[in-house]
Amino acid sequence: MSDKTTIGVGMVGYAFMGRVHSQAWRNVGAFFDLPLAPRMGVLAGRSKERTSAAAAQMGWADVETDWRELIRRDDVQIVDICTPGDSHADIAIAALEAGKHVICEKPLANTVAEAEAMVRAAASAPGRTMVAFNYRRVPAIALARRYVEEGRLGEIRHVRAQYLQDWIVDPDFPLVWRLQKDKAGSGALGDIGAHIIDTAQFVTGQHVVGVSALTETFVRERPLAADSAGLAATGGAATGPVTVDDAALFIGRMSGGALASFEATRFATGRKNALRIEINGSRGSLAFDFEAMNELWVSEGGGGFTRILVTEPDHPYVGAWWPPGHGLGYEHTFTHEIKDFLEAVAQGSDPTPSFADGLRVQRVLAAVEQSAADASRYTLVED
Amino acid sequence: MSDKTTIGVGMVGYAFMGRVHSQAWRNVGAFFDLPLAPRMGVLAGRSKERTSAAAAQMGWADVETDWRELIRRDDVQIVDICTPGDSHADIAIAALEAGKHVICEKPLANTVAEAEAMVRAAASAPGRTMVAFNYRRVPAIALARRYVEEGRLGEIRHVRAQYLQDWIVDPDFPLVWRLQKDKAGSGALGDIGAHIIDTAQFVTGQHVVGVSALTETFVRERPLAADSAGLAATGGAATGPVTVDDAALFIGRMSGGALASFEATRFATGRKNALRIEINGSRGSLAFDFEAMNELWVSEGGGGFTRILVTEPDHPYVGAWWPPGHGLGYEHTFTHEIKDFLEAVAQGSDPTPSFADGLRVQRVLAAVEQSAADASRYTLVED
Amino acid sequence: MSDKTTIGVGMVGYAFMGRVHSQAWRNVGAFFDLPLAPRMGVLAGRSKERTSAAAAQMGWADVETDWRELIRRDDVQIVDICTPGDSHADIAIAALEAGKHVICEKPLANTVAEAEAMVRAAASAPGRTMVAFNYRRVPAIALARRYVEEGRLGEIRHVRAQYLQDWIVDPDFPLVWRLQKDKAGSGALGDIGAHIIDTAQFVTGQHVVGVSALTETFVRERPLAADSAGLAATGGAATGPVTVDDAALFIGRMSGGALASFEATRFATGRKNALRIEINGSRGSLAFDFEAMNELWVSEGGGGFTRILVTEPDHPYVGAWWPPGHGLGYEHTFTHEIKDFLEAVAQGSDPTPSFADGLRVQRVLAAVEQSAADASRYTLVED
Amino acid sequence: MSDKTTIGVGMVGYAFMGRVHSQAWRNVGAFFDLPLAPRMGVLAGRSKERTSAAAAQMGWADVETDWRELIRRDDVQIVDICTPGDSHADIAIAALEAGKHVICEKPLANTVAEAEAMVRAAASAPGRTMVAFNYRRVPAIALARRYVEEGRLGEIRHVRAQYLQDWIVDPDFPLVWRLQKDKAGSGALGDIGAHIIDTAQFVTGQHVVGVSALTETFVRERPLAADSAGLAATGGAATGPVTVDDAALFIGRMSGGALASFEATRFATGRKNALRIEINGSRGSLAFDFEAMNELWVSEGGGGFTRILVTEPDHPYVGAWWPPGHGLGYEHTFTHEIKDFLEAVAQGSDPTPSFADGLRVQRVLAAVEQSAADASRYTLVED
Structure with missing residues (x-):
C-alpha cells in the first residue's frame, strides 16, 4: 500500500454520519485495491475537546474547530461533509472553490436554490462531487x-x-x-x-x-x-x-x-x-x-x-x-461508497x-x- | 338440523363467484350452529344446459334461465347475486321489491347512482342486504x-x-x-x-x-x-x-x-x-x-x-x-360470510x-x- | 352427476378425523370429475344419540352403533376407519373379509403384527386399501x-x-x-x-x-x-x-x-x-x-x-x-385423498x-x- | 485513547480467519471503550512476500516467517492463532509457555489428546486463553x-x-x-x-x-x-x-x-x-x-x-x-470476541x-x- 499516492481527507462533523464515514475511510483500503490511499487527516467540529476525543477514537490525525480552516489546509484534498443540511451548501461551495473534491451527506441541501448553487459551483470547479446516498451501495x-x-x-x-x-x-x-x-x-x-x-x-x-x-x-x-x-x-x-x-x-x-x-x-x-x-x-x-439487507x-x-x-x-x-x-452490515454501504468515490476521483470522472x-x-x-x-x-x- | 327453520336460497350466476358461494352454502351448516337451515334451491343462468350442469355439480336443486323467475319463486327467500357488476342493481332492486333478502357480490354496483338506488331500495324493503366483501371474514x-x-x-x-x-x-x-x-x-x-x-x-x-x-x-x-x-x-x-x-x-x-x-x-x-x-x-x-392468509x-x-x-x-x-x-383456505371466508348473513337475517338486524x-x-x-x-x-x- | 355409479360409504368414528373425512366425502364431487359418486350412507359410533347428532350435522344418511353392523350392510361398499389405532386391525380385517374397500386412518396399526395381519387380509380380499397419510395430498x-x-x-x-x-x-x-x-x-x-x-x-x-x-x-x-x-x-x-x-x-x-x-x-x-x-x-x-401449506x-x-x-x-x-x-386449507388434503381413493377403486388398482x-x-x-x-x-x- | 496501556498482538496465519481477525483488531477500539489498546504488531506466515503483502493490506506493523519468532518477541503479549487445526496445539502451548495470552481459532485441536495438552498448558501458565467460537458473539x-x-x-x-x-x-x-x-x-x-x-x-x-x-x-x-x-x-x-x-x-x-x-x-x-x-x-x-443474523x-x-x-x-x-x-455483519462477531478477550485479559479472568x-x-x-x-x-x- 505504501507505494500508492496518498490523498488527504478532511471530515466535517462527527455524529452518527461522521462515525460511519470514519469507519469507511479506515477500512476501505484493507478490502479494495484502491487507486489512491486515503489519509484520515483532519476532523472539524466546533468543540475542541469533543472533536479531539472523536478524532482519537475514530482515527483522525488532527482536528480543526472551524471548517474553513479545514478547507484551507494543503494536506486536505477531499472534504467529507457530515453536518446537518443547513450547512451543506456553504461548506461544499467553499470546498469546491478551494479546489477540493467533495462528498456530502444527503439530502444535498435544504432547498432547491441551495442545491442549484452547489451544482453550479461543482460545474466550474476541478473537484469531483458526490452526494452520499449510501443505500445505492447495498x-x-x-x-x-x-x-x-x-x-x-x-x-x-x-x-x-x-x-x-x-x-x-x-x-x-x-x-x-x-x-x-x-x-x-x-x-x-x-x-x-x-x-x-x-x-x-x-x-x-x-x-x-x-x-x-x-x-x-x-x-x-x-x-x-x-x-x-x-x-x-x-x-x-x-x-x-x-x-x-x-x-x-x-x-x-x-x-x-x-x-x-x-x-x-x-x-x-x-x-x-x-x-x-x-x-x-x-x-x-x-x-x-x-x-x-x-x-x-x-x-x-x-x-x-x-x-x-x-x-x-x-x-x-x-x-x-x-x-x-x-x-x-450497514456500515459496509459507506465503505463501498468511499471506494467508488476514490476510484472516480482517480479516474477524473464524476462519481454517481x-x-x-x-x-x-x-x-x-x-x-x-x-x-x-x-x-x-x-x-x-x-x- | 331437521328441526331448524329452512330458508330457501336462489343464486344468480355460477362462474368463479357462484362456485365459491355454492361451496359456502353447502358446508356452512356442518360447522356452524345456524339459526336457519339454508336450502340450496335454485340456480339461475342464461343457458339451460350449462346452468343445469353447474347446479348438478354444485348441489342446487333446481334451475331457472331468467333471474326474474328466480325472484318470483316462493321457495326463494334469499337471493345471492354472483353476476358481473352491470346487473347488480337490476337484480338486487327487483329482489328487494319482491321482499327477498339479498347478498350481492362486490363492488356493489358499477356507479354511485346505481349503488344509491340499491341503498334506497333496501331502505324501503323488509329484506336484509349484504355486499360480499369476503376478505373481512378472513x-x-x-x-x-x-x-x-x-x-x-x-x-x-x-x-x-x-x-x-x-x-x-x-x-x-x-x-x-x-x-x-x-x-x-x-x-x-x-x-x-x-x-x-x-x-x-x-x-x-x-x-x-x-x-x-x-x-x-x-x-x-x-x-x-x-x-x-x-x-x-x-x-x-x-x-x-x-x-x-x-x-x-x-x-x-x-x-x-x-x-x-x-x-x-x-x-x-x-x-x-x-x-x-x-x-x-x-x-x-x-x-x-x-x-x-x-x-x-x-x-x-x-x-x-x-x-x-x-x-x-x-x-x-x-x-x-x-x-x-x-x-x-380462501373458500372459508365465504362460509363465514354466509354464516354471518344468516345470523343477521334470523335476528332481523343488518349484516355488515x-x-x-x-x-x-x-x-x-x-x-x-x-x-x-x-x-x-x-x-x-x-x- | 346423476348418471354416475353411486358407491356407498360407511364411516366409523366421528371425532376430529371423522369430521374432516366427512367434509371430504361431502365436497369431493363438486370439484373433481369422479368415476364413482360417493353416497354418505352410514356413520357408526357407540352412542346412538351422539352418533345421530354427528350424522345430522355432517350429512350421513343413517347411523349404526356397532361397526360390525355397518360392515354387514349391503349399501356400504367403502369402510372409512376414523377410530383410535387399537381398533384399526379388527375393523379393517372384518371389512376386507366382507368384501369392502377400506380407507384407514394412520398409523395403520398399533403394532407391526397387527399391520402385517391387515396387509395379509388385504392381499386375499377383493377390496382396495389405503392408509390415510393425508399430507401426501398437500x-x-x-x-x-x-x-x-x-x-x-x-x-x-x-x-x-x-x-x-x-x-x-x-x-x-x-x-x-x-x-x-x-x-x-x-x-x-x-x-x-x-x-x-x-x-x-x-x-x-x-x-x-x-x-x-x-x-x-x-x-x-x-x-x-x-x-x-x-x-x-x-x-x-x-x-x-x-x-x-x-x-x-x-x-x-x-x-x-x-x-x-x-x-x-x-x-x-x-x-x-x-x-x-x-x-x-x-x-x-x-x-x-x-x-x-x-x-x-x-x-x-x-x-x-x-x-x-x-x-x-x-x-x-x-x-x-x-x-x-x-x-x-387443511381439509382439502383429505378431499384429494378421497378423490385418489375413488379413482383407484374405480380403476381396480391399489391406491397409494x-x-x-x-x-x-x-x-x-x-x-x-x-x-x-x-x-x-x-x-x-x-x- | 492515548493514555491507555497498549498491548501487542501477533497473529499467525492470514487467510480467511486472519483477515477477519485483523478487521476486528483494527476496529474494536473505535467502538468499544477498551481497558487495553491493542497494537497490531506482527503477522506471521511462511512466505515473506505474501505475508508482507497481507500485513500491509491488513495493517500489521511487522512480519515474521516463523511463528516461533513471533512468540519470542517482547512486543507481543497476545498470540492470535488463525492456522489450520494441525498446528494449534504446537503454537498455543509454545505461546503459553512463553507467557503469552492466546486466542485460538476453532476447533481447539484436531484430537482430544491435543486439546487436553493445551488445557494443561493453559492451567500452568499465566496467560489467558480463548477459543474463537465467534458465533457466541452474534x-x-x-x-x-x-x-x-x-x-x-x-x-x-x-x-x-x-x-x-x-x-x-x-x-x-x-x-x-x-x-x-x-x-x-x-x-x-x-x-x-x-x-x-x-x-x-x-x-x-x-x-x-x-x-x-x-x-x-x-x-x-x-x-x-x-x-x-x-x-x-x-x-x-x-x-x-x-x-x-x-x-x-x-x-x-x-x-x-x-x-x-x-x-x-x-x-x-x-x-x-x-x-x-x-x-x-x-x-x-x-x-x-x-x-x-x-x-x-x-x-x-x-x-x-x-x-x-x-x-x-x-x-x-x-x-x-x-x-x-x-x-x-459477520465480521462484527469477531470484533465482539476481541473486545471480550481484551476485557478478560485486563481483568485477569478467564474469557469464555x-x-x-x-x-x-x-x-x-x-x-x-x-x-x-x-x-x-x-x-x-x-x-
Whole structure:
C-alpha cells in the first residue's frame, strides 16, 4: 500500500454520519485495491475537546474547530461533509472553490436554490462531487440495478418504495435538530424520503416526473432537547413546535411510464429501518427490505420470488469481503461508497450520484412539498 | 338440523363467484350452529344446459334461465347475486321489491347512482342486504379488527393497503368481461381496489375522506375472448380496446386522521393474490398478506412483529374448524360470510357490510376516478 | 352427476378425523370429475344419540352403533376407519373379509403384527386399501414429489423432517387417549412421526433402512380426562401415567444413500402443526412447512430458495379449485385423498399409500422404538 | 485513547480467519471503550512476500516467517492463532509457555489428546486463553443466551441445531486442506459442527452428555488443489481421496434433560451459511438462522414467534454501533470476541469460551466419531 499516492481527507462533523464515514475511510483500503490511499487527516467540529476525543477514537490525525480552516489546509484534498443540511451548501461551495473534491451527506441541501448553487459551483470547479446516498451501495440494491439494466424485469410498470422508521412515535421524544425545519429542511421527507427517491431512480434508471402528495405532523409539540438553546432559556420544562413533517406519502409517474408510490415515515411502530422497494416489470419483479439487507427477492417468468442471499463473489462489492452466506452490515454501504468515490476521483470522472443527481432528488422533494401544501389537489369523498 | 327453520336460497350466476358461494352454502351448516337451515334451491343462468350442469355439480336443486323467475319463486327467500357488476342493481332492486333478502357480490354496483338506488331500495324493503366483501371474514382480518377495536394499536397513524395480482401481464391475455367498462364498471380499481378500501375501513373503523389518485392502462388493446360476440364477427383475429384501468394508486386520509395509501394492480408480476394491509398506530402495528392468509403479524410496544398463526380456538370463526395449526383456505371466508348473513337475517338486524356500507366504498371509487382524471391535481417535477 | 355409479360409504368414528373425512366425502364431487359418486350412507359410533347428532350435522344418511353392523350392510361398499389405532386391525380385517374397500386412518396399526395381519387380509380380499397419510395430498408436497421424480434435485443427500406441535406442553393437559399406549400404540412417534416418515419416503421415493433413536416423556403423570372411566371412579382429582413418548428423535439412512433426521414432538412450544421437510440433492433442494401449506420453497442450481405459491392450475390437485393465490386449507388434503381413493377403486388398482405402504412405516416406527430402548446404542461423552 | 496501556498482538496465519481477525483488531477500539489498546504488531506466515503483502493490506506493523519468532518477541503479549487445526496445539502451548495470552481459532485441536495438552498448558501458565467460537458473539445469539438465563423459556426440552453449507456440492471442487484429515482433523463435523455444539451449549447453559451419530462422505475423490504438492508431482490431472466427513448428524441429550439434534453438512445445496438453532422450553422458544443474523425469533406463552431485530441499544454489543434497524455483519462477531478477550485479559479472568470449554466441545466431536464408526449402534429396519 505504501507505494500508492496518498490523498488527504478532511471530515466535517462527527455524529452518527461522521462515525460511519470514519469507519469507511479506515477500512476501505484493507478490502479494495484502491487507486489512491486515503489519509484520515483532519476532523472539524466546533468543540475542541469533543472533536479531539472523536478524532482519537475514530482515527483522525488532527482536528480543526472551524471548517474553513479545514478547507484551507494543503494536506486536505477531499472534504467529507457530515453536518446537518443547513450547512451543506456553504461548506461544499467553499470546498469546491478551494479546489477540493467533495462528498456530502444527503439530502444535498435544504432547498432547491441551495442545491442549484452547489451544482453550479461543482460545474466550474476541478473537484469531483458526490452526494452520499449510501443505500445505492447495498450489494442487494446494486444487484437489483444490474437486473433492471440487463432487462431481466422487462418494461417497468410499478415502483413501490417505503422508508419506515418509528424512532419518534413517543411524544416525549425531544425536539432534536432533525425535527426543526431551519436545520433539517424537512422531516421524514428529506431525511429518509430522499433515500427512497434516489434508490427508486437508481434501480429503475428512470426519474420521477410528477407527484401527488400528502404530508403530516402527528406530534406537533415536543420537549426541547437537553442541549438546545431554548431549553436553557426556559428552565428545562419547555416544549417547542415540530416544524417538519413526520410522514410524507406521494404517488407519481416515472420517466419510463411506471407508476410509483413512496412513503417516508418516522411513525411506523415496530419498523426500525425498513427501506423497502418493490419493482414490477413485464418480465419479472424484485423486492428488497433493508431490515434484511443481505437479501434480494427476485421473481422471473411470473413464478415465485427467489430469496437471493447477496453474498456471492460475483455480486456487486461482495467479492472483496467474506465467503457466501457471511453477510455484511450497514456500515459496509459507506465503505463501498468511499471506494467508488476514490476510484472516480482517480479516474477524473464524476462519481454517481453527483451533486447534479442530488439536485434531481431535491426537485422531487420540492414538488412533494408543493403538492402537499395545495389542498385543491386533493379530492374529497362525497358523504 | 331437521328441526331448524329452512330458508330457501336462489343464486344468480355460477362462474368463479357462484362456485365459491355454492361451496359456502353447502358446508356452512356442518360447522356452524345456524339459526336457519339454508336450502340450496335454485340456480339461475342464461343457458339451460350449462346452468343445469353447474347446479348438478354444485348441489342446487333446481334451475331457472331468467333471474326474474328466480325472484318470483316462493321457495326463494334469499337471493345471492354472483353476476358481473352491470346487473347488480337490476337484480338486487327487483329482489328487494319482491321482499327477498339479498347478498350481492362486490363492488356493489358499477356507479354511485346505481349503488344509491340499491341503498334506497333496501331502505324501503323488509329484506336484509349484504355486499360480499369476503376478505373481512378472513380470520386474520377479523382478528386485526378486534385488536384495533380493543385499542391495542392506539391511535391509528398509517394505513398501507395493496392488492397485487399479475394475471393479465401477458399482452395476449384476452379481453374478458372484467376488462370492459360497460360490464365491470372499472378494472383493478373496482375489482380488487374495492376490497382493500373495505378492508382498510373495516379494520380501522374509519372511512376514507379524501384521495389523490393515479390510474393507468398498460396494455390498451387485447385479443377478443373466444366467446365474445365481437370475435365471431371478425373471424377470430380481432382485438378490442381495454376500457378499464389496469392499475390504480391513491393516497388519502382516513376519518380518524390516519394517512393511507392504496394500490390495486393486475400487473404485479409474481404476485398472485397479495391483498396486503399494514396499519401503524401509536401503540402497535399489524400486517397481513392474503398469500399467507392464516398469519397475522402484530407488533406491540415498539417491539418486533409476532407471526400469529390465526388458527386458535379463540380466534374469530376458527373454533368451528380444526385444531391449531391446521389452516383454512380462501373458500372459508365465504362460509363465514354466509354464516354471518344468516345470523343477521334470523335476528332481523343488518349484516355488515350492508348495501349502505357498499355505497360508501363506491363513493371512494368515484373520488379516485375523479382525481385520476384531473391532470391539474398532479404536480410536475421541475426539470 | 346423476348418471354416475353411486358407491356407498360407511364411516366409523366421528371425532376430529371423522369430521374432516366427512367434509371430504361431502365436497369431493363438486370439484373433481369422479368415476364413482360417493353416497354418505352410514356413520357408526357407540352412542346412538351422539352418533345421530354427528350424522345430522355432517350429512350421513343413517347411523349404526356397532361397526360390525355397518360392515354387514349391503349399501356400504367403502369402510372409512376414523377410530383410535387399537381398533384399526379388527375393523379393517372384518371389512376386507366382507368384501369392502377400506380407507384407514394412520398409523395403520398399533403394532407391526397387527399391520402385517391387515396387509395379509388385504392381499386375499377383493377390496382396495389405503392408509390415510393425508399430507401426501398437500399440493406442495405432491409438487415436491414431482420435482424429485423429474430429477430436478439430482441425487438426494439429505432429508430433514420434523413434526412440531405444542398442544401438551401444559402439564395440566389431561390424559386423553392419544397419551395412552393401549389405545394409541405410541405417542408423538406414531401420531405425527408416522406422517413425516411417510412424507419423506413419498417425496424421495426411497425408504428408511436404518435408524438411531431417542425418545422421551417429559410429563409422566397427567390429570385424567373428564370423560375417562378412571376419573369418575376417583372423584375427578386423580392423575394417571402417560404411557407413550412425548417426543421422538431419530437419524438414519434412506435406501438411496441419503442421510435423514426426523423429529416428532408435542413439546415444541409455539409450533402448532409444523410438519416440515427439507431435502437437499446434488442439483437442488426443497423445503416445506405445513404452517404455510400453500408454499413450497425450491432451490435450483445452487441459487436461493424460491417461494412457489402452489396455487397454479398445473400444480397437483389445484386446477380443480380456485385461481392462483387463492389458497387451500387443511381439509382439502383429505378431499384429494378421497378423490385418489375413488379413482383407484374405480380403476381396480391399489391406491397409494396402500396397507402395504403403511406396514413399511410401521416397521420404521418399530425400529425407532427398539433403538430408543437400547441404551447400549448410545455413546456417552467423556467428562 | 492515548493514555491507555497498549498491548501487542501477533497473529499467525492470514487467510480467511486472519483477515477477519485483523478487521476486528483494527476496529474494536473505535467502538468499544477498551481497558487495553491493542497494537497490531506482527503477522506471521511462511512466505515473506505474501505475508508482507497481507500485513500491509491488513495493517500489521511487522512480519515474521516463523511463528516461533513471533512468540519470542517482547512486543507481543497476545498470540492470535488463525492456522489450520494441525498446528494449534504446537503454537498455543509454545505461546503459553512463553507467557503469552492466546486466542485460538476453532476447533481447539484436531484430537482430544491435543486439546487436553493445551488445557494443561493453559492451567500452568499465566496467560489467558480463548477459543474463537465467534458465533457466541452474534448479538442475537447472545440475546438468546440472556433469555434462557433469565428463565423466559422455562425448562429446556428441545435443541435443534444445524449448520448447513453447500460449498463442496460440486464434485470438481478441489481437495483443499479442509478436506484432509491430517490438516483439518475432521470435515463438516469439526469445522462447522463444532460451532453448533458450542452454540447449543452456550445458549442452553447445558452440555451434551451423550450422542448417537452418523457421518458420510458423499464425494470421496476430488481434484488436487492448484497449490498442493501432489498436484505439481502429477502434472495437474490427479485426484486425491477426501479423508474427512462431508456431513455429520447426531442426536443426543443435554445435561439438563433436553433432547438435541445436530447436523453439520457442506452438501445442503442452496444453504450458504445457515447456522440455525431452535430451542423449545416449557414456557417459550427461540429460533435463529445466521443467514438472517440480525434477527432472533422468540415465542413466549405459547404464542407465535416474534421477529426481534437485534439492533436495539440494550441488546448485547449493539449499543456500541448504529441506530436500531441498521444491522451488523459477520465480521462484527469477531470484533465482539476481541473486545471480550481484551476485557478478560485486563481483568485477569478467564474469557469464555476458554481452552477448557473448547476441550468440552472436542470431547463431543470424539463421541460423535466413535458412535458413527460403530455399526452395532445402528438399528436396521426390518424389510
